[in-house]
């Protein structure tokens with residue numbers, strides 16, 4: 001897959017390394033912007049307050065709030081500093097996502113390719129709920145320590 005990541009910091013840079021390892025062609029863009037023409041998917045990994053400015057510097061882009069492309073939002077508790085430990089976990093940790101129907105398959109594939117198990121929460125209308133869930137998950141972290149967690153159905157593990 002041809003992936004363009006807007007943001008090349010802890011998250012963007014970390015995901016770029018994992019997806020390259022999984023065989024994808026990845027371009028990670030910083031403040032200088034760049035071209036997203038030909039991308040199968042564009043991943044946004046900049047601070048929320050910088051999203052508009054960051055996307056404004058990227059050409060060839062179709063994002064729902066700007067145009068009409070299908071969008072997904074995904075979140076998990078594992079800080080980017082733990083990305084290199086995902087693969088050595090006994091079971092795949094979970095990563096929740098909310099997505100437009102047309103973005104579901106590609107979202108699941110990319111979550112799996114960084115080592116997580118995708119947990120669908122529903123359509124993009126659940127993105128706000130996912131943001132709220134994030135704070136509850138943070139509250140559940142003991143002593144502020146980042147943890148890997150697994151959303152499991154009874155009998156699965």
Ligand SMILES: NC(=O)c1ccc[n+]([C@@H]2O[C@H](COP(=O)([O-])OP(=O)(O)OC[C@H]3O[C@@H](n4cnc5c(N)ncnc54)[C@H](OP(=O)(O)O)[C@@H]3O)[C@@H](O)[C@H]2O)c1
Pocket residue numbers: 006007008009010011012013029030031032033045046047048050053054055057078079080081
């Ligand atoms: N780190 C984590 O574990 C973690 C976990 C959960 C959520 N998040 C969230 O994920 C987002 C990214 O976090 P991060 O740790 O990867 O941040 P980071 O290391 O500071 O990287 C931010 C990236 O955004 C780019 N950027 C910032 N302002 C921009 C602008 N106005 N226009 C274009 N690009 C801009 C920076 O470009 P340059 O490279 O050119 O400086 C950099 O590549 C944040 O919202 C953070 O809260 C992070």
